[in-house]
Amino acid sequence: xxxxxxxxxxxxxxxxxxxxxxxxxxxxxxxxxxxxxxxxxxxxxxxxxxxxxxxxxxxxxxxxxxxxxxxxxxxxxxxxxxxxxxxxxxxxxxxxxxxxxxxxxxxxxxxx
Numbered sequence: 001x002x003x004x005x006x007x008x009x010x011x012x013x014x015x016x017x018x019x020x021x022x023x024x025x026x027x028x029x030x031x032x033x034x035x036x037x038x039x040x041x042x043x044x045x046x047x048x049x050x051x052x053x054x055x056x057x058x059x060x061x062x063x064x065x066x067x068x069x070x071x072x073x074x075x076x077x078x079x080x081x082x083x084x085x086x087x088x089x090x091x092x093x094x095x096x097x098x099x100x101x102x103x104x105x106x107x108x109x110x111x112x
Contacts (some may be wrong), residue, residue: 002067002079005092007101010066014038021059023067025074026098034098034110036068045074055086064090071097
């Protein structure tokens with residue numbers, strides 16, 4: 001199972017330059033509503049058939065992965081799948097998702 005990481009801790013790690021791959025599993029409409037200031041790999045779960053064949057080109061197994069969604073449920077599911085089915089090692093689920101990011105890190109990110 002993925003480890004839990006709080007939005008504030010993830011932000012600190014990103015600011016320190018840790019080579020974290022930030023994966024956003026939200027839908028296009030959600031991404032348009034609230035975006036992070038950091039680059040993300042957008043892998044919407046509803047369209048997994050579109051990207052699953054390229055997963056190993058999209059994500060480096062040797063770098064940590066932090067997965068985010070709206071509240072932390074969908075990202076947890078993808079995190080479990082990355083570990084169990086594809087052997088990814090360091091996988092974190094952002095506790096509370098983009099909503100927590102807005103509260104803990106950047107109130108400029110709209111809540112929805």
